[in-house]
Amino acid sequence: MSLSEGGGALAPRKTFLGHPRGLVILFLAEMWERFSYYGMRALLVLYLTQHFLFGPAEAQGIYAAYAALVYLMPVIGGLLADKYLGSRKAVIIGAVLLVLGHFTMAFEGRGGRDFVTVGGTEYALEVEGRDTDRRIFAVNGEERVEIRITPEGISTVGAEPSAAIASDVGAIGVLEAETGAAPAPQAGVATPGPDALEAGEPAVAATPPAAGFPAAVAPGEYEIRTVRDLRAEPILFLALSLIIVGVGFLKANISTVVGALYDEGDPRRDAGFTIFYVGINLGALLATILCAWLGIQYGWAYGFGLAGIGMLFGLLTFILGQSWLEGRGGPPRPELLRRKGILGLPFEAIFWIGGLIAVLPVWLMIQRHELISTTLPTIAGVIFALVVGYTLIRLRGAERTRMLVAQVLTFFSVLFWALFEQAGSSLTLFADQSTAMPSWLNAAQTQFFNPAIIVVLGPVMAALWVWLARRRMEPSTPVKFSFGLVFVGAGFLLLAWAALTQSSVDFRVPLLFLFLTYLLHTIGELCLSPVGLSMITKLSVDRVVGLMMGVWFLSSAVAHIVAGWIAQATATETVAGIVTNRELALQTYADIFSSIGWVGVGVGVLLLLISPILKKGMAGVH
Secondary structure (H helix, E strand, O other): OOEOOOOOEOOOOOEEOOEEOHHHHHHHHHHHHHHHHHHHHHHHHHHHHHOOOOOHHHHHHHHHHHHHHHHHHHHHHHHHHHHHHOHHHHHHHHHHHHHHHHHHHOOOOOOOEEEEEEOOEEEEEEEEOOOOOOEEEEEEOOEEEEEEEEOOEEEEOOOOOOOOOOOOOOHHHHHHHHHOOOOOOOOOOOOOOHHHHHHOOOOOOOOOOHHHOOOEEOOOOEEEEEEOOOOHHHHHHHHHHHHHHHHHHHHHHHHHHHHHOOOOOOOOHHHHHHHHHHHHHHHHHHHHHHHHHHHHHOOHHHHHHHHHHHHHHHHHHHHHOHHHHOOOOOOOOHHHHHOEOHHHOEHHHHHHHHHHHHHHHHHHHHOOHHHHHHHHHHHHHHHHHHHHHHHHHHOOHHHHHHHHHHHHHHHHHHHHHHHHHHHHOHHHHHHHHHEEOOOOOOOHHHHHHHHHHHHHHHHHHHHHHHHHHHOOOOOOHHHHHHHHHHHHHHHHHHHHHHHHHOOOOOOOEEHHHHHHHHHHHHHHHHHHHHHHHHHHHHHOOHHHHHHHHHHHHHHHHHHHHHHHHHHHHOOOOEEOOEEOOHHHHHHHHHHHHHHHHHHHHHHHHHHHHHHHHHHHHOOOOO
């Protein structure tokens, strides 16, 4: 018999398609919350590099710190929910903060600006477009000229550099490879014909183009400086801080409510979490198609604004659907929240005010992402050690053994997420810099591969586990974790091979290989992540299940820091958000992806070898 918030017995649970009907509300609320999160994530690194002109390494460092804090905060949010708020009230506080954060992201400001100085004259650099066919213009007053910046120097589009500076492939030929069309001739500029280029003849001397910019500038004969938008950047970090604190209240606790819908030993629990997980990815699928399209095609504010609207829908769905949750996830002591506290305010109001106050220190931290990347692993290690200590000192018997197994698997999950979460950083920049993109898809939208595959394969994998379980052939949770590591490692090995052997003359890899990488990664995710969420609720002691959900997400916090280190290793030089050496960029990606791919596969095999020991410690839980 289950109890309501006030201690009375709840009515028998109503079902929808064989599951508690509260799963419908949680499915929809989380779908919209993930719509907002993944819609913003699809654009974030590109937004940082193209609009604010952070270098790739710095942008990926900011993204890593942001994502790490997003997954660290649920440790605190889970604890507050367990002790005081209950999961449902924590979710509502988090959703309100998320709405504020996502709408704040829609404020663009002017953004960063690059300038190039040539021969004592400074030119502003303007970029047209946000897709892979972006064009750079040097602007002097009302005049401007399109330019290209490569390791051989700067050349104007439509005019060839001198033979001493020209590369093997002329500027026009490279531009055709990038855009699929030759540039229109500029007035007063002589351009060589294709026969001259093929014969390797020196380019015809060109008349200086508009804006007084030279036809060719050798390396070392120009300087580039970047002016940051110091007004808009603090607002950007404020938006990220609101989202971080909001996710802290919401993320772990909405998953805890899902677990509360099912009694202990209910065979529908795994399937319920998988359905919930498909809801997450349905929201991500819609977001990475729609928000990414709006943001790249029409402007960053449109993409971020749509993400905010999605979060608003999620908040309204959760509030209006409270009756379907039938009291699950309520506060442990409802009367405590109604007591008068400071200044005569209800105790519950303290948590609303505290949530807003918490935004300030997060705002200060996110602007110092290097500090986060060096200190957070230590802090996370201390928290993890405290949880392990609690398990060893306060628990006994099967409870202690199961909790320890959950913590060991959480430790292995750190490597999986460090590799998998390259999707939001290095894989997005790989799509932008080193992938041959079709006209119907942009680099941000490649993140839709993962949720699309999950929506298709998620129900299949759920049915597969049930089918195998009925025949007593279902792999144990540790074995599923090992599969996840092997698949994510194999994905990077495939992409590294493609980068080394399948690239075109302009150093771009066919989109097919990026898709296949996402396919392997997603299969690995379906092996690990849904059963990971379920594993925490099955193995954890009831009185700290919210905290253990937070520890599960803590592993992702540490993983995002490691992911940031990996992503930063793939960074190469850019100007105005455009990579200047595509050959070097592709080679760097291949080297890093190969290394992390072999690590993933190797650790996965190791986990497979020790899985019988972990299975025994789970004491019958599969």
